[in-house]
Amino acid sequence: MKTMHEDRLDETELSSEEAFSGKLLHLFVDKVKLPNGDGATREYIKHPGAVGILPVTEDGSMVFVKQYRYPVHSVIYEIPAGKLEKGEEFLPSAKRELSEETGLTADSWTKLTSICTTPGFTDETIHLFLAKGLHQGRQHPDPDEFLDVVTLPEEKVRQMVLTEDIFDAKTLSALLLYFLKKES
Numbered sequence: 001m002k003t004m005h006e007d008r009l010d011e012t013e014l015s016s017e018e019a020f021s022g023k024l025l026h027l028f029v030d031k032v033k034l035p036n037g038d039g040a041t042r043e044y045i046k047h048p049g050a051v052g053i054l055p056v057t058e059d060g061s062m063v064f065v066k067q068y069r070y071p072v073h074s075v076i077y078e079i080p081a082g083k084l085e086k087g088e089e090f091l092p093s094a095k096r097e098l099s100e101e102t103g104l105t106a107d108s109w110t111k112l113t114s115i116c117t118t119p120g121f122t123d124e125t126i127h128l129f130l131a132k133g134l135h136q137g138r139q140h141p142d143p144d145e146f147l148d149v150v151t152l153p154e155e156k157v158r159q160m161v162l163t164e165d166i167f168d169a170k171t172l173s174a175l176l177l178y179f180l181k182k183e184s
Contacts (some may be wrong), residue, residue: 001114001116001125007035008035009035010035011032011033011034011035011040011042012032012033013030013031013032014030014031014032014033014039015030015031016028016029016030016031017029017030019043024047024048024083025045025046025047026045026046027043027044027045027046028043028044028045028046029041029042029043030042030043030044043121044121044122044123045121045122045123045124046122046123047083047122047123047124047125048083048084048085048086049083049084049124049125049126049127050081050082050083050084050124050125050126050127050170051081051082051084051090051093051094051097051126051127051128051129052078052079052080052081052094052126052127052128052129052170052171052174053079053080053081053094053097053098053128053129053130053131053174054079054112054128054129054130054131054171054174054175054178055079055080055098055102055104055106055131055132055134056130056131056132056134056178057134057151058132058134059153060153060154061151061152061153061154062151062152062154062157062175063080063102063104063134063149063150063151064077064078064079064080064149064150064151064152064166064171065077065078065079065080065101065102065147065148065149065150066078066147066148066149066150067145067146067147067148068146076166076167076168077150077160077165077166077168077171078168078170078171079128079168079170079171079174080097080098080101080102081097081101081126081170082096082097082100082101090111090127090129091109091111091129094109094127094129094131095109098131099137099140100139100140100141100142100145101139101141101145101147101149102139102149103136103137103138103139103140103149104131104134104135104136104137105134105135105137106131106132106133106134106135107132107133107134107135108130108131108132108133109129109130109131110129110130110132111127111128111129111130112128112129112130112173112174112177112178112181113128113173113177114126114127114128115128115169115170115173117169117170118169126170126173128170128173128174128177130174130178157175161175
């Protein structure tokens with residue numbers, strides 16, 4: 001993913017302190033120097049990164065997982081996704097996550113993009129892939145994952161986006177890139 005810098009906008013780290021260390025997330029409180037020379041505090045969460053996969057079947061239908069997400073207290077439709085393991089490359093991670101969550105493997109993989117999920121408070125980056133040439137195997141989710149696999153035709157997916165039945169940011173990003181690339 002690109003990083004860009006401009007002297008009139010960049011902030012400079014003066015100090016960094018880890019305020020919380022969890023199994024997945026690490027909260028930091030940094031002191032920074034602003035472009036005008038003033039100081040400020042920045043609180044942010046370090047995340048190991050993740051992958052997301054948009055599986056598309058031969059007839060153009062799309063495969064989603066449906067699961068309860070505690071932070072938003074709702075069951076939501078999402079593309080299969082998961083965090084990167086330490087030292088794991090993006091594509092092997094995507095293949096692992098697709099297999100774990102859906103039981104699917106794919107013959108064809110295309111990188112769609114990488115997204116910063118919420119750069120105002122986390123460095124989480126999700127690397128999004130398109131998977132085609134799907135083959136069904138056995139689903140083997142993590143012990144704490146409870147999800148349903150749902151295959152939806154493209155027209156239904158478009159309707160669900162417009163009615164906000166699909167509202168997950170990584171899923172919307174993957175769908176947008178897929179539709180844009182498909183139509184160009």
